[in-house]
Amino acid sequence: MNHYEEQINKIENALIQAYNADSELLVNNLWQTKTMLEINFITGQNASQVLFLDRFLWLTATLLIVAVLVSFIGGGFNADYEVLLALLNEPLSSLSTNFLV
Amino acid sequence: MQRYSKLVSGLVANKVPMGNIEEVLQEVFVQAFKSLDKYKAQAPFKHWLSVIAVRCCHNFWRENYRRPEAHFSLISDEHERWLEDLLAGQSEEDFKMQTQKSEAKEFLNWILEHLTPDDRMALSLVHLENYSVKEAAALLNWSESKVKVRMHRARLEMRTLLHNLIAQKKVAGL
Numbered sequence: 001m002n003h004y005e006e007q008i009n010k011i012e013n014a015l016i017q018a019y020n021a022d023s024e025l026l027v028n029n030l031w032q033t034k035t036m037l038e039i040n041f042i043t044g045q046n047a048s049q050v051l052f053l054d055r056f057l058w059l060t061a062t063l064l065i066v067a068v069l070v071s072f073i074g075g076g077f078n079a080d081y082e083v084l085l086a087l088l089n090e091p092l093s094s095l096s097t098n099f100l101v
Numbered sequence: 102m103q104r105y106s107k108l109v110s111g112l113v114a115n116k117v118p119m120g121n122i123e124e125v126l127q128e129v130f131v132q133a134f135k136s137l138d139k140y141k142a143q144a145p146f147k148h149w150l151s152v153i154a155v156r157c158c159h160n161f162w163r164e165n166y167r168r169p170e171a172h173f174s175l176i177s178d179e180h181e182r183w184l185e186d187l188l189a190g191q192s193e194e195d196f197k198m199q200t201q202k203s204e205a206k207e208f209l210n211w212i213l214e215h216l217t218p219d220d221r222m223a224l225s226l227v228h229l230e231n232y233s234v235k236e237a238a239a240l241l242n243w244s245e246s247k248v249k250v251r252m253h254r255a256r257l258e259m260r261t262l263l264h265n266l267i268a269q270k271k272v273a274g275l
Contacts, residue, residue, distance in 0.1 A: 007188055008263045014187055014196065015212070018205030019115060019229045 102130060108147060109154050116158040116225055118210075125161050129154045148239075155222070155240040162218035176266075180208050184270075212262055216255050223251035224259065 109129050110122075117125050132153050140149055183204035190196055199205060213221055226237040227248065234252070238245045 004264055004267055007267055008260050010196075011184070011187065011263050012260070014200045014205060015209040016229055017197075017200040018202075018209055019225075021201055021206070 105147065105150055109150060112151060112154040113158055115230075116155075116222075117161050121161065125157050128161075129157045132157060152240055152242070155226070156242070159218060159222050159241065162221055166218050176208075176211065180204050180211070181270075183208060184266075212259050215262060216258055219251050220255035220258065223248050224255035227252045228256060 109126060113122055113125050113129065129150070133150055136153070140146065183199065183202060187196070187199045190199060213224070216224060222241060223237065226232045226240065227234060232240070234245050234248050237243075237252075238248045241248065243251075
């Protein structure tokens, strides 16, 4: 066996040992992300799809809340508030008639 | 899923890059879930799941494979130093210390990047993980002779890379 062969064998053996050295640690760390994997398992989606869906839902929910707040702060809120005040000022007996009209 | 988590993680962890492990793991369980009706109970469930895991890793490399140029200049200084220290080390303890360094795994990944997906899978299973040729053939759904041929080619390629690297270092006077 020449010198090159010896060196190649040495590197090869080192690489084989390195390949298996950290697999135990990797496996233990991986299961910290179990929740996401379970969700994906049920829905049958891959991780990126779930991430996209998750972000999409959060964005939609945020936009809806903002839209509701804006409509309340704007004219819609004042109009509804006036109707409510008018109804509250009416005597109870006339409420049913007002609703019918 | 919890029962087989360690088995599947162990199979996937070393075969795909760190950043893609979770995605491939996910794919394994989704594929298994979708194919549950095809499981005939002729082999243990563990084995059936292992086959899916190995094939998902193989598919990952088929989708992401780009043959890099074998430029040795692309090896970083840290990896060169690691090689020098490894070859210079005399004792068993020195050798063990070098194998535990992160450079060792990175250097191995650099070599594996130069192999085709088929060669890579055969080399990983048989040479690095000590599966028998028969077991590797069953996991990959290949014939035993195909595993042998791929394994032989992959190992030859790896040794050629190492040979050229050492020769180049000798020429450079390192």
